[in-house]
Amino acid sequence: MRRYRGRVRVMPRAGLLDPQGHAVEQALGALGFTGVGRVRVGRTLEIALEADSEQEVRERLREMCERLVANPVTEDFTIDAVEAGP
Amino acid sequence: MRRYRGRVRVMPRAGLLDPQGHAVEQALGALGFTGVGRVRVGRTLEIALEADSEQEVRERLREMCERLVANPVTEDFTIDAVEAGP
Numbered sequence: 360m361r362r363y364r365g366r367v368r369v370m371p372r373a374g375l376l377d378p379q380g381h382a383v384e385q386a387l388g389a390l391g392f393t394g395v396g397r398v399r400v401g402r403t404l405e406i407a408l409e410a411d412s413e414q415e416v417r418e419r420l421r422e423m424c425e426r427l428v429a430n431p432v433t434e435d436f437t438i439d440a441v442e443a444g445p
Numbered sequence: 446m447r448r449y450r451g452r453v454r455v456m457p458r459a460g461l462l463d464p465q466g467h468a469v470e471q472a473l474g475a476l477g478f479t480g481v482g483r484v485r486v487g488r489t490l491e492i493a494l495e496a497d498s499e500q501e502v503r504e505r506l507r508e509m510c511e512r513l514v515a516n517p518v519t520e521d522f523t524i525d526a527v528e529a530g531p
Contacts, residue, residue, distance in 0.1 A: 360480070368454075368489050383490065386513055392505065394446070396493030403454050403489045404469065407482030419478065427472055439525075 360409045363416045366440040369429045370401035404428060407445070416441045446495045449502045452526040455515045456487035490514060493531070502527045 371377040379400035387395045406423065410416045417438055424436040457463040465486040473481045492509065496502045503524055510522040 362482070370489065370491070380490075383492075383514065387492075387509060390512055392494075392509060394495035396448070396495070397491075398493070399491045401489045401491075403456065403487045404466075405456070405483075405485040405487075406469075406473075407484070408478075409480035409482070423473060423478060426476060428469065 360411060361443055362407065362409055362445050363413065364440075364442050364444055365406050365408065365416055365420045365438065366403060367406070367420055367424055367428065367436055368401060368403050368439050369424065369434050369436045371399055372433055372435050375433055401434070403439070413441050413443075446497060447529055448493065448495055448531050449499065450526075450528050450530055451492050451494065451502055451506045451524065452489060453492070453506055453510055453514065453522055454487060454489050454525050455510070455520050455522045457485055458519055458521050461519055487520070488514075489525070499527050499529075 377399050380398040383400060384395060384398040406420065408416060408419060410419060420438050429436040463485050466484040469486060470481060470484040492506065494502060494505065496505060506524050515522040
Protein backbone atom coordinates (compact mmCIF):
# COMPACT_ATOMS: atom_id res chain seq x y z
CA MET A 360 0.00 0.00 0.00
CA ARG A 361 1.23 3.47 -0.85
CA ARG A 362 -0.13 6.87 -0.04
CA TYR A 363 -1.62 8.96 -2.82
CA ARG A 364 -3.40 12.25 -3.22
CA GLY A 365 -6.12 12.62 -5.81
CA ARG A 366 -7.87 15.73 -7.04
CA VAL A 367 -11.34 15.62 -8.53
CA ARG A 368 -13.32 18.46 -10.04
CA VAL A 369 -17.12 18.51 -10.04
CA MET A 370 -18.86 21.02 -12.31
CA PRO A 371 -22.50 21.78 -13.03
CA ARG A 372 -23.52 20.03 -16.24
CA ALA A 373 -23.54 22.24 -19.34
CA GLY A 374 -26.95 23.72 -20.01
CA LEU A 375 -28.15 23.50 -16.42
CA LEU A 376 -28.76 26.58 -14.33
CA ASP A 377 -25.81 27.61 -12.20
CA PRO A 378 -27.02 30.28 -9.78
CA GLN A 379 -23.64 30.56 -8.04
CA GLY A 380 -21.94 31.18 -11.38
CA HIS A 381 -24.54 33.77 -12.29
CA ALA A 382 -24.00 35.55 -8.97
CA VAL A 383 -20.23 35.72 -9.52
CA GLU A 384 -20.80 37.02 -13.08
CA GLN A 385 -22.98 39.84 -11.73
CA ALA A 386 -20.57 40.65 -8.92
CA LEU A 387 -17.58 40.84 -11.30
CA GLY A 388 -19.53 43.28 -13.47
CA ALA A 389 -20.46 45.37 -10.43
CA LEU A 390 -16.77 45.53 -9.47
CA GLY A 391 -15.94 46.97 -12.89
CA PHE A 392 -14.56 43.90 -14.67
CA THR A 393 -15.52 44.14 -18.35
CA GLY A 394 -15.66 41.49 -21.06
CA VAL A 395 -16.64 38.78 -18.62
CA GLY A 396 -18.84 36.06 -20.11
CA ARG A 397 -20.30 32.93 -18.59
CA VAL A 398 -19.02 31.93 -15.15
CA ARG A 399 -19.53 28.43 -13.80
CA VAL A 400 -18.83 27.43 -10.22
CA GLY A 401 -18.04 23.88 -9.19
CA ARG A 402 -16.12 22.07 -6.48
CA THR A 403 -12.66 20.58 -6.26
CA LEU A 404 -11.84 17.89 -3.71
CA GLU A 405 -8.38 16.75 -2.68
CA ILE A 406 -8.56 13.25 -1.25
CA ALA A 407 -5.68 11.41 0.42
CA LEU A 408 -5.92 7.63 0.22
CA GLU A 409 -3.90 4.46 0.45
CA ALA A 410 -3.84 2.11 -2.50
CA ASP A 411 -1.60 -0.29 -4.41
CA SER A 412 -1.39 1.61 -7.67
CA GLU A 413 -2.33 4.82 -9.41
CA GLN A 414 -4.89 2.87 -11.40
CA GLU A 415 -6.57 1.69 -8.20
CA VAL A 416 -6.64 5.29 -6.95
CA ARG A 417 -8.39 6.42 -10.12
CA GLU A 418 -10.97 3.62 -9.85
CA ARG A 419 -11.73 4.44 -6.24
CA LEU A 420 -11.97 8.18 -6.89
CA ARG A 421 -14.41 7.46 -9.70
CA GLU A 422 -16.50 5.30 -7.37
CA MET A 423 -16.44 8.00 -4.65
CA CYS A 424 -17.68 10.56 -7.18
CA GLU A 425 -20.42 8.26 -8.43
CA ARG A 426 -21.64 7.29 -4.97
CA LEU A 427 -21.19 10.46 -2.95
CA VAL A 428 -19.25 13.40 -4.27
CA ALA A 429 -21.06 14.28 -7.50
CA ASN A 430 -24.75 14.50 -8.27
CA PRO A 431 -25.16 12.24 -11.31
CA VAL A 432 -28.17 14.17 -12.59
CA THR A 433 -26.77 17.68 -12.47
CA GLU A 434 -22.98 17.43 -12.33
CA ASP A 435 -20.01 16.02 -14.25
CA PHE A 436 -16.75 15.04 -12.59
CA THR A 437 -13.16 14.87 -13.80
CA ILE A 438 -10.14 13.31 -12.10
CA ASP A 439 -7.58 16.09 -12.51
CA ALA A 440 -4.54 14.65 -10.81
CA VAL A 441 -3.22 11.65 -8.90
CA GLU A 442 0.13 12.00 -7.12
CA ALA A 443 2.07 9.72 -4.85
CA GLY A 444 2.87 11.25 -1.49
CA PRO A 445 1.47 11.95 1.95
CA MET B 446 -9.76 41.03 -28.41
CA ARG B 447 -10.07 37.27 -28.30
CA ARG B 448 -12.24 35.00 -26.26
CA TYR B 449 -10.65 32.91 -23.55
CA ARG B 450 -11.75 30.54 -20.83
CA GLY B 451 -9.88 30.45 -17.55
CA ARG B 452 -10.14 27.98 -14.72
CA VAL B 453 -9.23 28.90 -11.16
CA ARG B 454 -9.15 26.67 -8.11
CA VAL B 455 -9.72 28.02 -4.60
CA MET B 456 -8.80 25.77 -1.68
CA PRO B 457 -8.92 26.21 2.10
CA ARG B 458 -5.49 27.18 3.35
CA ALA B 459 -3.44 24.33 4.82
CA GLY B 460 -3.87 24.06 8.55
CA LEU B 461 -7.25 25.74 8.67
CA LEU B 462 -10.40 23.87 9.59
CA ASP B 463 -12.30 22.50 6.62
CA PRO B 464 -15.68 21.29 7.89
CA GLN B 465 -16.89 20.32 4.41
CA GLY B 466 -13.81 18.18 3.89
CA HIS B 467 -14.29 16.58 7.27
CA ALA B 468 -17.92 15.76 6.45
CA VAL B 469 -16.92 14.10 3.16
CA GLU B 470 -14.21 12.11 4.99
CA GLN B 471 -16.79 10.81 7.47
CA ALA B 472 -19.32 10.03 4.77
CA LEU B 473 -16.80 8.07 2.69
CA GLY B 474 -15.96 5.98 5.74
CA ALA B 475 -19.65 5.38 6.42
CA LEU B 476 -20.05 4.18 2.83
CA GLY B 477 -17.31 1.59 3.38
CA PHE B 478 -14.36 3.27 1.68
CA THR B 479 -11.21 2.33 3.57
CA GLY B 480 -7.75 3.92 3.62
CA VAL B 481 -9.16 7.41 3.12
CA GLY B 482 -7.10 10.16 4.73
CA ARG B 483 -7.57 13.90 4.77
CA VAL B 484 -10.19 15.34 2.41
CA ARG B 485 -10.22 19.02 1.50
CA VAL B 486 -13.04 20.71 -0.37
CA GLY B 487 -12.59 23.85 -2.40
CA ARG B 488 -14.14 25.56 -5.41
CA THR B 489 -13.30 25.67 -9.09
CA LEU B 490 -14.55 28.49 -11.28
CA GLU B 491 -14.59 28.55 -15.07
CA ILE B 492 -14.66 32.13 -16.30
CA ALA B 493 -15.11 33.19 -19.92
CA LEU B 494 -13.59 36.53 -20.77
CA GLU B 495 -12.36 38.67 -23.63
CA ALA B 496 -8.77 39.87 -23.60
CA ASP B 497 -5.82 40.60 -25.86
CA SER B 498 -3.47 37.90 -24.65
CA GLU B 499 -3.19 34.90 -22.39
CA GLN B 500 -1.01 36.97 -20.09
CA GLU B 501 -3.78 39.56 -19.73
CA VAL B 502 -6.24 36.78 -18.94
CA ARG B 503 -3.99 35.50 -16.16
CA GLU B 504 -3.59 38.99 -14.70
CA ARG B 505 -7.32 39.60 -14.69
CA LEU B 506 -8.11 36.20 -13.21
CA ARG B 507 -5.63 36.91 -10.43
CA GLU B 508 -7.28 40.26 -9.76
CA MET B 509 -10.74 38.64 -9.72
CA CYS B 510 -9.53 36.10 -7.18
CA GLU B 511 -7.95 38.76 -5.00
CA ARG B 512 -10.95 41.08 -5.07
CA LEU B 513 -13.88 38.68 -5.07
CA VAL B 514 -13.46 34.99 -5.64
CA ALA B 515 -11.07 33.91 -2.88
CA ASN B 516 -10.99 34.87 0.78
CA PRO B 517 -7.43 36.15 1.28
CA VAL B 518 -7.39 35.14 4.94
CA THR B 519 -8.58 31.56 4.65
CA GLU B 520 -8.05 30.44 1.04
CA ASP B 521 -5.35 30.03 -1.59
CA PHE B 522 -6.05 30.21 -5.30
CA THR B 523 -4.36 28.71 -8.34
CA ILE B 524 -4.91 29.47 -12.01
CA ASP B 525 -5.18 25.95 -13.43
CA ALA B 526 -5.79 26.63 -17.11
CA VAL B 527 -6.27 29.33 -19.70
CA GLU B 528 -7.55 28.32 -23.12
CA ALA B 529 -8.54 30.29 -26.19
CA GLY B 530 -12.08 29.61 -27.33
CA PRO B 531 -15.71 30.51 -26.77
